[in-house]
Amino acid sequence: MHTRHYPHTSVPPEVLHKWLSALLCALHSIYFLLNMLLIQKLDLGFIQFCAALFAGYCFYASLKKQDRPWHRYALMAILTINILLSASMMDLVAGSIFWSLALPIWYYSLFGLKKGFYFSAVVMAVSAAILFTRADTNLFMPYRTLFNFTLVYISIWLVCHIYEVQRQKISSFLHSLALQDALTGVCNxxxxxxxxxxxxxxxxxxxxxxxxxxxxxxxxxxxxxxxxxxxxxxxxxxxxxxxxxxxxxxxxxxxxxxxxxxxxxxxxxxxxxxxxxxxxxxxxxxxxxxxxxxxxxxxxxxxxxxxxxxxxxxxxxxxxxxxxxxxxxxxx
Structure with missing residues (x-):
């Protein structure tokens, strides 16, 4: 059968992409200023400046209805790398690693069930490795810190996964109501x-x-x-x-x-x-x-x-x- 547009039961990915672009442009701009003026992390500040520019471009393109699917992949790749890079370069007490807890929400919302699962799994593994290797034993107990972080991450990941499964079931049901004849099962x-x-x-x-x-x-x-x-x-x-x-x-x-x-x-x-x-x-x-x-x-x-x-x-x-x-x- 031909490819049809299924009805959305939540905010469409295009809308999420637009406001994610605006949010990331603002956040990267703030962190760019903090890194350049206060923390003196010039290399990280430069990366965040480039990320802010690209996020601003994506927001402008979405306003003009000129956004492309690769924009959201690039945007999330930049965000993910930025979070993991910040966590690995800065002290854990700065809390950069906690931003990774929000990533499964965006992965599932923008990319769906399968890709959301794989992207979330990769980020959890990398985040856990950074947390364990960078933990300062004077401030953290590495094993217990890693254990608690992993449980929280998996809890958020599980909720996102269950929500997306239910959303797809509802979308499929609405599709059958919209496009199928209820009596005969053929199309309407x-x-x-x-x-x-x-x-x-x-x-x-x-x-x-x-x-x-x-x-x-x-x-x-x-x-x-x-x-x-x-x-x-x-x-x-x-x-x-x-x-x-x-x-x-x-x-x-x-x-x-x-x-x-x-x-x-x-x-x-x-x-x-x-x-x-x-x-x-x-x-x-x-x-x-x-x-x-x-x-x-x-x-x-x-x-x-x-x-x-x-x-x-x-x-x-x-x-x-x-x-x-x-x-x-x-x-x-």
């Missing part, structure tokens, strides 16, 4: 419009098959809506199996749509005929008696610069032609 009209916009960029020959179950109202009236729902589900399964494509949609009621890519007119008609015959040959079960169905199919071919509604209207006209000509037909 919203997904159709989204997919068509993507398909148009990749393929030149696109056909729409608009499929309507003949006399479906009679089935609901005679057997009840529960059997009608069962029939709709069975037809959706037939469409998915017969066409061997994933672009199957329920438009509403008893109408379905199949999108065909890179087929000529004759092949598109053959696919439609295959669907018509598969439904006609299927026997649908009910509590009272077996049900035989037929479908009528209208086919339209997407024209250059044609809008979605015009594309659908062309298929709808052919569908009604099939209905007028006696149903159980394919019209192109």
């Amino acid at each position: 009209r919203h997904a159709l419009k989204t997919d068509l916009a993507l398909i148009q960029k990749q393929f030149t020959h696109i056909h729409m098959l608009l499929i309507d179950i003949d006399r479906f109202k009679n089935i609901n009236d005679k057997f009840g809506h529960d059997i009608g729902d069962t029939v709709l589900l069975a037809v959706a399964n037939i469409l998915s199996k017969t066409t061997e494509v994933k672009e199957v949609y329920r438009l509403g009621g008893e109408e379905f749509i199949v999108l065909l890519k890179d087929l000529d007119h004759q092949k598109a008609r053959e696919e439609a005929e295959k669907i018509r015959q598969a439904v006609e040959q299927e026997i649908f079960q009910s509590h009272k008696e077996d049900i035989k169905l037929t479908v009528s199919i209208g086919i339209s071919s997407l024209q250059p610069e044609q809008e979605f509604n015009d594309f659908l209207r062309a298929a709808d006209e052919k569908l009604y032609q099939a209905k007028r000509e006696g149903r159980n037909k394919v019209c192109f």
Whole structure:
């Protein structure tokens, strides 16, 4: 299936990146002044000055909607290196190492579950090594300090991981609500419009098959809506199996749509005929008696610069032609 944009259940990474850029620009500017004027760490001050400049550039780019994914990777790499470098170069009593505790939050928020896990693991290992090797035994007890730091870090890391797992589950659920038909499990009209916009960029020959179950109202009236729902589900399964494509949609009621890519007119008609015959040959079960169905199919071919509604209207006209000509037909 085509790549779709999943709905966010939290602040989008683009927004987080923008405000992280602003925050880091301010923080690095402050630490640059402290290192240059008070602590006299000129080398570290120069690094923080460069980091402040880059963070400012990232913030400006995000305001102009010109930010790129590599910006956030570079920004977090600079922040991580700066924190670890500060911890290794300065005395532990300065507390630079504690900034590493905030990194898992940003890793998971900006990069997701898998990368957040690996980045957090690397930082924990490096931070623990710095803490153990740099600990002054007069001020710290290295083993106990390392033990407590690691427990705190893992606690924050675990909370971030659990939160991201739950966020992805909720996003997946919202995606199914937004883009899937609840009854049949195939995609819905919203997904159709989204997919068509993507398909148009990749393929030149696109056909729409608009499929309507003949006399479906009679089935609901005679057997009840529960059997009608069962029939709709069975037809959706037939469409998915017969066409061997994933672009199957329920438009509403008893109408379905199949999108065909890179087929000529004759092949598109053959696919439609295959669907018509598969439904006609299927026997649908009910509590009272077996049900035989037929479908009528209208086919339209997407024209250059044609809008979605015009594309659908062309298929709808052919569908009604099939209905007028006696149903159980394919019209192109």
